[in-house]
Every structure is written in structure tokens, then in C-alpha cells.
């Protein structure tokens with residue numbers, strides 16, 4: 001069996017020597033699955049007890065950068081952060097970088113999805129249901145070097161939410177051309193076509 005070519009930056013990442021700078025279990029699960037083919041078994045920020053930084057950036061990239069840099073700094077290890085969110089066209093891109101914050105301190109995504117739905121109802125019957133997910137990935141090295149990549153997928157929103165898989169806004173997001181929401185989809189299928197997979201493919205391609 002021929003060995004898969006391994007990108008340079010990834011080659012430097014050894015099992016147990018990469019931190020996933022995220023406190024979101026759903027994301028950590030997906031990033032683990034994306035890294036598995038490279039033989040990388042990362043440590044999560046939670047396992048290292050790293051603090052959750054305040055997300056003061058005004059873009060997905062800026063927030064991914066600040067999370068990755070803080071984790072690399074504190075751990076002395078390379079760190080991969082993900083800042084992502086749902087952008088609804090009829091809501092001028094909201095909740096966008098505030099996607100986690102719309103779920104309140106309890107991180108209640110039933111509530112967050114209801115909020116999105118209510119705003120769309122308020123926007124009136126002519127407001128469309130188009131939306132996209134964005135994922136910014138930042139890979140920070142302890143020497144301060146940082147690389148960023150952004151992925152995106154387009155779809156529409158359904159109501160009521162459907163499916164028990166995934167996390168966050170997945171049950172209300174229907175990728176263009178699909179009949180199952182991300183919440184109904186087999187997780188492997190979502191991992192293969194999500195905004196996170198798109199950003200990850202760019203990360204891998206850039207370091208060849």
C-alpha cells in the first residue's frame with residue numbers, strides 16, 4: 001500500500017503534540033476525525049485545563065488567531081483553533097461571529113435556533129432562508145508563526161430543527177443539494193463536506 005503524502009507542517013505535528021484550542025466538544029470531535037488520517041492524536045484545551053479566552057476579534061480569522069496563539073503560548077505546543085458560525089443572509093450575516101453567544105451562558109442551542117427562527121419570522125415572508133456556515137482555522141506555533149484558512153458551505157434553514165447528530169445549529173441547516181440536515185446526517189458524511197472540512201482541506205493543500 002502506498003503511503004499518503006504528508007504535508008510538511010503536519011509532519012512536524014506528532015501524536016499528542018498538538019493542542020486543539022477549543023472548549024467545544026462537538027468541534028473537538030470533528031477536528032479529531034479530520035486529523036486521524038494523519039496519525040495525529042491531539043490533546044484538547046480542556047484536557048490541559050487551558051482558559052477560554054475572550055473572543056474580542058471582529059472576524060472569524062481574528063478570533064481563531066487569538067485562541068490558537070493563546071493555547072500555543074500557554075502550552076508550548078503547536079495549537080489549532082477553530083472559529084466558526086452560522087451566517088444568515090436575511091439577517092445581514094447574523095449570528096455570525098456571535099453564534100456561540102446567541103446560545104446564552106448555558107450554551108442552549110435549542111434557544112439559539114429559536115432566536116434565529118424568530119428573527120426570520122419578524123423579517124417577514126419575503127425574507128429568504130439562505131444561510132452559510134463559516135469555519136476559520138488558525139494553526140499557531142510556539143515561535144509565534146501562524147497560518148490561517150477559511151472554509152464555507154452554503155445552504156438553507158429549515159424549521160422545525162431535524163436530527164440528533166452534530167452540534168450547535170446543525171439540526172436547522174440543510175446543505176444545498178442534500179435532503180438531510182447536518183443534524184440528521186451520518187457524522188462521517190458531515191465531516192466530509194462541512195465548512196470545517198473545507199477549511200481543513202485548504203490547510204492541508206497550503207502546506208504541501
Ligand SMILES: O=P(O)(O)OP(=O)(O)OP(=O)(O)OC[C@H]1O[C@@H](n2cnc3c(O)ncnc32)[C@H](O)[C@@H]1O
Nearest residue numbers: 022023024082083084085086099100167168169170
Ligand atoms: O471557541 P471554542 O472554544 O472553539 O468553542 P465555541 O463553541 O465557543 O465556538 P465559536 O466561538 O467558534 O462559536 C461558534 C458557534 O457556531 C456554531 N457552529 C460552528 N460550527 C458548527 C457546526 O459545524 N455545526 C453547527 N454549529 C456550528 C456552534 O454552535 C459554535 O458554538
Ligand SMILES: [Mg+2]
Nearest residue numbers: 023055083100
Ligand atoms: Mg468560542
